[in-house]
Amino acid sequence: MKILCVSDQIDPIVYSSAAKDFFKDIDLVLCAGDLPMEYVDYIVSVLNKPTYFIFGNHNLEEFPYYHRKADSPYSTDRHTGDLSHAHGAIYAGFKVLREENLLIAGTSGSMLYNRGENQYTDKQMFFMLLKMLPKLLYNKLRYGRYVDIFLTHAPPLGIHDKKDRCHTGFACYLWFLRKFKPAYMVHGHIHLYDLQEKRVTEWNSTTIVNAYSHYIIEFGGVK
Template sequence: MRALVVSDKVEPILYSAGINRHVGEIDLIIGCGDLPHYYLEFIMTMVSRPTYYVYGNHGREVEYQSGKGEDWQQVTEPMGAENLHMRTAREGSLLMAGLEGSIRYNNARRFQYTDTEMLFNILRMAPRLITNKARFGRYLDVLVAHSPPWGIHDQPDVPHQGFKSFLTFMKWFRPRYL
């Protein structure tokens, strides 16, 4: 299975009419956060593949697009894509789950979590993962997240530090990819 995984930055090579020529044949699209809705919608429309995503630490709760005349529509998620935050999904034989956001680094309430809050998110998602184990013989294949596990590809500045609770997640549920 081939996936196009995007995060953080609108890439001109993907946000173009030639996207299919550049990405080749893919089976699904995964958004790992901090991307505008219109960008995921564009990729999804052009490539015509199932799309799954989580929000990053700069996620937008609402975006706007024009309607008729002066009317504006509120758009709360990329239309046609599936938000994986604290959910599981199956695409073919691939089992996925998702956790949005980053470690808390300021007073923003959305898309930022303490390590304890993230551990509680993991615990709330655990029954779905246990169901996967009973049905498919494994908890999941891929955890879609914006932040890394603590000490693995994270950065020294607080917004880019990973979650220690992700190390616990890895130990308990053994995803093949994170």
């Protein structure tokens, strides 16, 4: 399975007339946050592949439509209104989902740094991960594994993150990786201005990928 991962920047290769040909063998798209929803809509319409997205700490105009109380870090209920404006993509924030045989868990947001929308302390994010536990346990019983891909906006603490508060990673993500052992973690949030900067890290049994702009992974664990 070939997966296109995007985040944080409208990539000129993706946002071009050649995208359909350039990415013709893509099976799935993962959007790791801080992208205009119009861009997500464009990707869906051009590539016509299953697309999953989460929100970051910017481009949050539509965030309230997916959460009853956008200012509450503990509220993850879907909005009861019309979500036909959902751009053909599936929201994976604080959910455990399945795309054919691929198991996906997702979280939205970044570390709390200025009390803005979709920002969380590490403790708050940990409790939100715990809410996904029943579905993760079901996956283990039903499919023999908890999750294949962990889709987030922020990185884990100490891996690809920065020293400033805004770009600090979540320590609880390390707990999640140790406990549930996804094959991949795909995150955004950390801009890569230096082409030599590391964007892929092997940590325990997980390959951690910074999806900034765009990156393609080939996942052979799904048949």
